[in-house]
Amino acid sequence: MKKYILFLFAALSLASCEKFLELEPQSQGVAVTNTSADSVLFKSASEVEAALAGAYADFKNEYYQLDYFVNGDAQSDDAYAGGDNPANFQIDDYNLDATNSNVSRDWRYLYATIGKCNTVINNVDDVTDPALSDNRKQEIIGEASFIRAFMYFQAVQLWGDVPLQLKEVTSISAANLEDIYPQIFPARAPQAEVYAQIIADLETALPRVRSTAPHKGFATKGAVNAVLAKVYATREPQDWTKVKQYCDDVIAGGYTLLADYDQLWNNANENSAESIFEINYDGGSSDGNWGTKIFRGLDWKKFNLPSNDLVDAFDAEGDMKRKNASITFQDVSGKWSDEHWPQTNYPFINKWHNFQEGSNQNYIFIRLADILLLKAEALNALNDQPGAMALVNQIRARVGLGASPAATQADVRLAIEHERRLELAFEGHRWYDLKRSGRAMEVMNQVSFNGNVLYNLRPERLVWPVPQAELDKNIKLVQNPGY
Numbered sequence: 338m339k340k341y342i343l344f345l346f347a348a349l350s351l352a353s354c355e356k357f358l359e360l361e362p363q364s365q366g367v368a369v370t371n372t373s374a375d376s377v378l379f380k381s382a383s384e385v386e387a388a389l390a391g392a393y394a395d396f397k398n399e400y401y402q403l404d405y406f407v408n409g410d411a412q413s414d415d416a417y418a419g420g421d422n423p424a425n426f427q428i429d430d431y432n433l434d435a436t437n438s439n440v441s442r443d444w445r446y447l448y449a450t451i452g453k454c455n456t457v458i459n460n461v462d463d464v465t466d467p468a469l470s471d472n473r474k475q476e477i478i479g480e481a482s483f484i485r486a487f488m489y490f491q492a493v494q495l496w497g498d499v500p501l502q503l504k505e506v507t508s509i510s511a512a513n514l515e516d517i518y519p520q521i522f523p524a525r526a527p528q529a530e531v532y533a534q535i536i537a538d539l540e541t542a543l544p545r546v547r548s549t550a551p552h553k554g555f556a557t558k559g560a561v562n563a564v565l566a567k568v569y570a571t572r573e574p575q576d577w578t579k580v581k582q583y584c585d586d587v588i589a590g591g592y593t594l595l596a597d598y599d600q601l602w603n604n605a606n607e608n609s610a611e612s613i614f615e616i617n618y619d620g621g622s623s624d625g626n627w628g629t630k631i632f633r634g635l636d637w638k639k640f641n642l643p644s645n646d647l648v649d650a651f652d653a654e655g656d657m658k659r660k661n662a663s664i665t666f667q668d669v670s671g672k673w674s675d676e677h678w679p680q681t682n683y684p685f686i687n688k689w690h691n692f693q694e695g696s697n698q699n700y701i702f703i704r705l706a707d708i709l710l711l712k713a714e715a716l717n718a719l720n721d722q723p724g725a726m727a728l729v730n731q732i733r734a735r736v737g738l739g740a741s742p743a744a745t746q747a748d749v750r751l752a753i754e755h756e757r758r759l760e761l762a763f764e765g766h767r768w769y770d771l772k773r774s775g776r777a778m779e780v781m782n783q784v785s786f787n788g789n790v791l792y793n794l795r796p797e798r799l800v801w802p803v804p805q806a807e808l809d810k811n812i813k814l815v816q817n818p819g820y
Contacts, residue, residue: 378460382469385461389477392453392484393554396616400446400491401700402628403640404439408495409765411641414784415758416686417677419642420631431781431798435805435820443495444804447488448502454485455505479545483556483564486538490568493531494769497800497817501526501534524813525803532572539565548590553608553615559590560614563703566711571773577718584712587613592705598736599662602688604698613703620697626689628700632763633665633685633692638673643684645677646784647762656759658736663687663762677786686763706732707766710757717749725749729756750774772799795819 379385395401410416411429418429424439426432433440458481461474492499500523509517526534539561546556553560566583569576593610600606608615618626631640643664651660665687670680678684691698709728717725722744729752730740743752757770771777781794797819808814 377463377465378456379464380466382464382466382473385457385464385469385477388453388457389481392450392457392481395446395450395453395484396554397618397624397626398446400443401616402626403631404443404446405491406628406632406641406763406765407439408443409768410763413767413771414644414781415647415762415767416641416644417675418640419675420638420640422640425640431792431794433798433802433820435802435808435816437802437804440801441804441806444492444807447492448500450488451485451502452505454481454488455503457481458485459504475545476547479542479561480556482538483542483546483561486535486542486568487564489531489535489538490564490571493528493535494571494772495801496803498525498527499531500524500814501531503534519813522811522813525815528572532568535568536565536572539568552617553612554617557613559587559592560703562586562590563613563708566708570711570714571769575718575773577715581712581715581719584708584715587705587708588712592708594705594709594731594735596735598658601701601704602662602690604691607699611705612701613705613708615702615704616700618697618699620691621695624697625695626691626698626700627694627696629689629692629696629698630694633687633689635667635669635672638675639685641686641763642675642677643686643763644784645786647758648684650755651759654738654755654759656736656738659759659762661687688763701764706760707757707764710753710760713753714750717746717753720746722746722749725753729753732756732760 379388407418407425407428411418411425412431416429418425424437427434427437428439458478461469461477461481464474489499489501502520502523504520506517506520542556543558543561543565546558546561548558550557562583566580566587569579569583591610592613595601595606595609595611600609601611608617618624620626630636633639648660648664651657651663663686664684666682666684668681669683672680674680675683689696689698689700709732713725713728716722716728726741726743726749729743729749733739733741733756741752741756743749754770754774754776758767761767768777771780777799778794778796781792782790784791797817800817802820803814803816808816
């Protein structure tokens with residue numbers, strides 16, 4: 338306890354030196370500022386717009402260029418870790434510990450963005466610049482609330498209970514020391530509270546954000562409705578009526594499937610009618626997507642190596658359209674080897690075609706096919722199997738596949754899971770789909786290679802360990818069981 342008290346009193350002495358002062362720790366999204374009673378954090382419209390842009394910019398950081406896909410796919414049966422990073426091997430093998438560097442940095446990235454959103458949400462109403470209209474203030478609150486909800490949705494799925502921090506500390510003094518301590522060093526909130534806040538943020542965002550924007554990288558009503566559908570499909574107990582409602586609201590927003598599946602990945606149809614939320618890159622040294630090089634290219638061994646199990650699933654379905662759009666096989670003889678594939682026929686992710694230095698390849702995080710299949714899940718859970726299969730077969734027809742014969746609720750559930758796997762391969766969804774269906778252990782513990790079962794996934798490994806560095810900073814944090 339002494340070190341935390343010393344930290345706070347050190348902050349007191351520094352606070353008199355700077356009008357706006359950011360102090361450690363920021364791991365839980367806390368920005369510590371010192372303001373006088375007659376001052377505001379943002380003095381102009383341009384300052385608050387820049388702060389919001391800073392939160393959006395975090396969709397281009399290491400978490401979203403790389404780790405988002407490692408976490409969603411290398412933890413699943415769609416990809417092996419690949420590469421040569423021991424931290425990624427731990428993720429792939431469900432052998433994480435609290436000192437894993439990916440785990441630590443992902444916690445920091447998510448909470449840093451949460452902190453940026455908190456600063457915008459809590460201070461935008463105080464801006465007196467007439468250039469910032471009341472309507473724009475409400476839009477900014479909506480957009481920042483969407484981003485914060487998106488970050489917390491990532492965090493709660495990875496760690497379960499997580500600290501819930503919604504305000505920055507605006508002043509530090511001996512008089513308020515007892516009150517601000519739990520703000521700077523918060524305990525983990527139960528998942529139910531975190532999900533309630535995510536939903537509250539999305540409900541705040543929905544009436545405030547625009548229906549359309551300059552491109553799909555902004556929070557829009559379609560993006561908010563899509564995340565609400567995903568949250569209600571994930572939070573326990575699942576609310577399938579709500580899932581259907583928000584999926585229907587997305588579908589009513591004017592989105593349509595592209596005629597050709599390949600069009601999603603050819604760089605000529607970015608921000609398409611199918612895309613709902615998509616991170617835009619201009620390319621070059623200042624705005625290039627370096628993440629695509631992590632998964633594709635021949636200069637070094639890549640991460641997220643497509644799995645034999647996924648390739649077998651494409652082949653068993655006769656789904657060459659999506660297989661070829663998702664995976665390319667190359668000869669890497671003399672470059673590197675991997676126990677899972679021969680050097681002469683080595684697979685790489687193919688959904689990002691521009692993987693050169695300074696790539697302008699966009700990342701699509703949410704698209705209509707995902708939402709149509711999520712609606713199918715809801716319909717099936719609500720005992721409308723014909724309605725569910727009509728949506729599944731719509732997705733299959735685009736890639737030249739015939740109708741699925743699934744008819745019973747159990748068979749339809751598996752058919753939807755299978756279709757999501759093939760349709761959304763390498764888009765960061767598979768691990769979370771398996772978790773929310775309750776089938777992660779059943780599926781992963783049956784994955785084999787050369788007759789050997791690859792994984793031993795136990796219940797406690799469905800969530801990550803709290804990073805040791807965060808436990809060391811904050812005595813109120815408690816480690817997840819099994820770590």
